[in-house]
Amino acid sequence: MVQFVLPAKSRYKDQPGRHFPAPPAAIRVRRFRIYRFDPDSGRPPCIDTFDVDLDNCGPMVLDALIKIKNEVDSTLTFRRSCREGICGSCAMNIDGLNTLACTCPIQSQGAESRIFPLPHLPVIKDLVPDLTHFYEQYASVKPWLQTREPAPAGRERTQSPRDQELVDRPSACILCACCSTSCPSYWWSSERYLGPAALLAAYRWIVDTRDETQGERLDQLQDSFRLYRCHTIMHCVEACPKDLNPARAIADIKRRMASRDD
Amino acid sequence: MTGRSPHGAAAARPDPHATRHWRNQRLSAIALLLLGPWFIYKLLTLPALDYATVTAWIAEPLQALLLLLFAWSALWHSALGVQVVVDDYIGGRLHVPTARLLQVSHWAAAIAVAWSIWIITQGGA
Numbered sequence: 001m002v003q004f005v006l007p008a009k010s011r012y013k014d015q016p017g018r019h020f021p022a023p024p025a026a027i028r029v030r031r032f033r034i035y036r037f038d039p040d041s042g043r044p045p046c047i048d049t050f051d052v053d054l055d056n057c058g059p060m061v062l063d064a065l066i067k068i069k070n071e072v073d074s075t076l077t078f079r080r081s082c083r084e085g086i087c088g089s090c091a092m093n094i095d096g097l098n099t100l101a102c103t104c105p106i107q108s109q110g111a112e113s114r115i116f117p118l119p120h121l122p123v124i125k126d127l128v129p130d131l132t133h134f135y136e137q138y139a140s141v142k143p144w145l146q147t148r149e150p151a152p153a154g155r156e157r158t159q160s161p162r163d164q165e166l167v168d169r170p171s172a173c174i175l176c177a178c179c180s181t182s183c184p185s186y187w188w189s190s191e192r193y194l195g196p197a198a199l200l201a202a203y204r205w206i207v208d209t210r211d212e213t214q215g216e217r218l219d220q221l222q223d224s225f226r227l228y229r230c231h232t233i234m235h236c237v238e239a240c241p242k243d244l245n246p247a248r249a250i251a252d253i254k255r256r257m258a259s260r261d262d
Numbered sequence: 263m264t265g266r267s268p269h270g271a272a273a274a275r276p277d278p279h280a281t282r283h284w285r286n287q288r289l290s291a292i293a294l295l296l297l298g299p300w301f302i303y304k305l306l307t308l309p310a311l312d313y314a315t316v317t318a319w320i321a322e323p324l325q326a327l328l329l330l331l332f333a334w335s336a337l338w339h340s341a342l343g344v345q346v347v348v349d350d351y352i353g354g355r356l357h358v359p360t361a362r363l364l365q366v367s368h369w370a371a372a373i374a375v376a377w378s379i380w381i382i383t384q385g386g387a
Contacts, residue, residue: 001353188350222276224349228284231346257281 002188008044012037015046020072026053031112032064034076037123045123047114048073054106061113062090062101065127077126085241088176091118092127098178098239118177120187134177137194141202141220146213163209170204170249172242173197179236179246185229193229194221196236196246203249206256218257227253283342290339297332320382333375341368 017036022029029051037045050068057067062080069076079089083102090101093116107113121129151157180186180195194202202221205211221227227250236246304325308315320326341364348361 002351185350219276222278222280224277224280224283228280229349254281254284258285 010045012045012047015044017046017048019049020051020068022051022053026051026055028054030054030064030106030108032068033112033114034065034068034127035116036076036126038075038125049112057106059105060102061094061104061106061115064106064113065090065101065115075126077128079128086174088174091176091178091241092116093119098182100176100178100241103241118181120181120190121177129177129181131177133190134180134195134197135175137198138175138201141194141198141205141217143201143205145205145208145211146216147210148212157210159209166207166209167204169244170200170207173200173204173244174242175201176241178239178241179244182235182239183230184233184235185231189225189229192223192225194226196230196250199227199230199253200244200246200249203253206253215260218253218260221253222257227257230254283345286338287342290335290342293331293335294339297328297335300328301332317382320379321385323383326379326383330376330379333379334372337368337372337375341365344368 012035017033032050032052033047034050035045036048050064050072052064052067057064060083062083065076065078066080069078078092078101080102081087081089083090085100085103088100091098092101093099094101094104095107095110095113098118101115115127117123117127117129121131121134124130145157147157175197177197179200180190180197183196185193186195199221202217206214206217211217230247230250232247232251234247237244237248240246304319305311308319320329344364345361348357348364352360
């Protein structure tokens with residue numbers, strides 16, 4: 001359900017953070033204001049300020065975060081792995097938009113960049129959110145091929161190029177959670193609403209012509225919360241760093257659901 | 263050990279009402295798209311909006327039928343929409359009573375509209 005006010009321990013305003021200035025010789029300096037939260041400290045979250053010398057830093061926000069961690073504050077915590085938009089680990093909220101830090105260029109406009117963890121998830125530490133529930137929702141749609149008939153002898157289950165096109169785009173989801181955590185409906189009802197990422201994964205298998213459990217998959221989604229909490233707000237489309245369209249996939253699931261009930 | 267998450271276990275029970283609700287939203291919206299312009303057109307082209315003129319217009323059988331369909335479509339669409347708002351915004355113990363109260367309110371309004379139009383068509387206004 002809707003929550004208009006953050007829990008008391010989640011509020012960071014009025015909590016003074018630390019300021020780490022850039023080296024005196026730095027010319028091109030960019031200010032990063034970064035959400036900090038350490039559950040072991042017992043203190044509420046705060047915002048630390050880091051001034052980064054862009055002449056000694058890579059072009060992406062993740063480069064700046066790694067530079068800060070390596071050279072300024074080793075306790076800054078964030079996930080990262082591939083550094084090229086494939087793994088989805090470094091998803092975070094940068095200047096108000098959920099995106100991948102590794103593919104997000106450091107902005108030159110504006111006074112500063114504000115970096116927060118993905119919204120409306122429990123924070124483990126700093127920029128690391130707890131994705132347990134998100135992954136559980138993903139697993140609940142059974143994101144694997146399910147069949148009734150045995151595989152053809154001596155060959156794989158084949159698909160036409162046209163059939164493969166149906167799953168090409170949904171398969172490109174990297175499960176970064178940018179879409180789900182940008183969705184107000186997911187913020188409000190994430191206990192029961194599956195969210196755009198899990199629904200896109202479900203769709204990927206619903207349209208797969210090799211899968212033989214489309215009926216069961218639709219049955220599983222047929223619920224006023226699991227599927228129909230999507231109100232076509234479209235934040236998921238705007239947030240997706242892979243330019244996917246979960247909203248269209250959800251609309252197609254609803255259309256299939258309605259035509260099936262005729 | 264099935265490996266099925268709580269979401270998966272709950273998902274074993276499909277709810278046809280959910281799809282019906284979604285489809286009814288679209289059906290009532292289509293009805294409003296057709297009847298809404300008719301209603302506005304009628305209001306704009308009536309010679310006056312005084313009590314006698316409006317009741318005389320409603321007393322015509324075809325107009326009464328269309329007006330009834332328009333009002334019922336609007337109430338149906340409203341009831342469906344309000345249900346979504348209640349699901350989103352009202353949780354805990356208040357959820358079911360609020361939803362029921364709003365459903366009953368819409369039913370009462372639908373009956374009142376039908377009764378009013380019936381009275382007018384029977385010349386009892």
